[in-house]
Amino acid sequence: xxxxxKFSFFSFPSFKMVKSRRGSSTATRGRKSKGKAPVRGESxxxxxxxxxxxxxxxxxxxxxxxxxxxxxxxxxxxxxxxPSLFDEYNLPLVxxxxxxxxxGHLIHIDLPVYHDMVLQFTTNxxxxxxxxxxxxxxxxTNLEISSNIINTIFECEVPNPxxxxxxxxxxxxxxxxxxEVRAIFNINFKQASEAKTTLLTPELNILYTLVxxxxxxxxxxxxxxxxxxxxxxxxxxxxxxxxxxxxxCSLWKLFLTDTRKNIPFGKFLTKIFDFLDVPxxxxxxxxxxxxxxxxx
Numbered sequence: 001x002x003x004x005x006k007f008s009f010f011s012f013p014s015f016k017m018v019k020s021r022r023g024s025s026t027a028t029r030g031r032k033s034k035g036k037a038p039v040r041g042e043s044x045x046x047x048x049x050x051x052x053x054x055x056x057x058x059x060x061x062x063x064x065x066x067x068x069x070x071x072x073x074x075x076x077x078x079x080x081x082x083p084s085l086f087d088e089y090n091l092p093l094v095x096x097x098x099x100x101x102x103x104g105h106l107i108h109i110d111l112p113v114y115h116d117m118v119l120q121f122t123t124n125x126x127x128x129x130x131x132x133x134x135x136x137x138x139x140x141t142n143l144e145i146s147s148n149i150i151n152t153i154f155e156c157e158v159p160n161p162x163x164x165x166x167x168x169x170x171x172x173x174x175x176x177x178x179x180e181v182r183a184i185f186n187i188n189f190k191q192a193s194e195a196k197t198t199l200l201t202p203e204l205n206i207l208y209t210l211v212x213x214x215x216x217x218x219x220x221x222x223x224x225x226x227x228x229x230x231x232x233x234x235x236x237x238x239x240x241x242x243x244x245x246x247x248x249c250s251l252w253k254l255f256l257t258d259t260r261k262n263i264p265f266g267k268f269l270t271k272i273f274d275f276l277d278v279p280x281x282x283x284x285x286x287x288x289x290x291x292x293x294x295x296x
Contacts, residue, residue, distance in 0.1 A: 055140040059124045067123040075118055075266040076217040079290035080110040081210060094207045097236045103156045103244045106214050106268075112284035113266035117273060122263055127253060134249055141278045147245030153275045154268070156244040164243045165235050181234050185225075195225035208233055210290065215247055217264040 058064040082088075086095035098104030117138050124137040132147040151157050158164050182188060187199045197205055208225070211232050235242055248265070255261050267287060273280065 055137065055142065057120065057137075057140065059126075059137055063123045067119060070119050070122055070263070073119075073122075074262040075113060075115065076262050076264055077287045078213055078217065078265065078267050079287050080267075081107045081290040083108055085290065089206075091203055091206060093203050094210070097207060098210075100239045101236060102158075102241045103154070103215070106154060106156075106244070107210055107290075109267060109271065110286070111267040111270040112286045114270060114273070114280060114282050114284050116282035117278070117280070118263060118266055118269055121269055122255075125252060125256065127256075131253075132246060132249055134252055138273060138278050139281055141276070143276060143278070145249075145272065145276075147243060147249050150245030150248050150272070151243070153272055154244060158241070158243055158245075161243070164241045166243050166246050176231065176234060180238075181230055184234060184237050185230075195230060197225060204233075207236065211236060213290070215242070215244065216251065 058067065086092070086098075098107060120138045121136045121143075126135045127133070128135045128144060128146070130146070134143075134145050136143050148158075185195065185200060185204065187195060197208060200208060208229065212229050215232055216228055232242070234240075248268070251264050255264055
């Protein structure tokens with residue numbers, strides 16, 4: 001679905017990469033002295049760090065222009081859920097669904113969003129050498145990340161790719177029984193656009209909100225259940241593991257083709273920057289915690 005994308009080619013003198021557990025990358029982690037990303041409750045003072053003076057902030061003039069246009073974009077809020085959320089609201093179904101997923105722990109990640117660093121990453125973002133690779137630059141640090149590296153960073157390793165879901169298309173249904181999807185939601189629809197979140201039970205609505213907030217961030221409170229969203233919920237219920245790294249990279253590439261979308265990820269980029277030793281700078285903001293009233 002990305003074959004019509006056009007990108008300018010440029011050279012990066014040195015990429016910050018990591019060696020994934022599957023051995024697809026060759027470089028190793030670097031500077032450990034720069035510290036970790038702040039956690040909630042720490043001082044709000046911004047770290048004083050120096051950046052590489054050799055590399056400019058933007059990779060080219062086009063990226064600089066794009067940065068200005070992105071200043072008006074919103075970063076979709078990824079709300080962390082406290083570990084006690086499921087017990088507090090008596091949500092055994094939601095709890096069991098996340099426990100059997102290789103990415104269930106992502107809902108508890110509580111990190112701030114560095115707005116300017118996210119804008120830099122988005123501005124300089126380019127397609128990598130493969131469909132599973134992204135290239136960018138943040139604070140004068142060149143980055144090349146792959147789906148394998150993402151899975152390593154977020155501890156969502158894919159032990160057997162043949163058993164994992166790689167589907168990412170908004171145009172057609174994957175090879176699953178649509179009747180099973182209807183049965184899970186206990187609603188009848190002929191097309192995905194006919195399925196509405198208002199028809200879901202409260203617990204299913206919470207599950208839907210958490211999954212889409214993490215894996216397929218959407219703008220605002222949409223009532224329509226899209227094809228991909230329904231499929232993700234189907235995977236959760238059936239215990240089908242998801243390749244989170246692939247979804248992450250694919251969604252960023254989808255963002256590049258649609259300028260109307262808001263920026264999909266914020267706090268997850270903070271974890272990536274920290275792992276790749278990108279120096280932190282600028283203001284940070286913690287997203288509010290997810291709670292039941294969020295969807296009521």
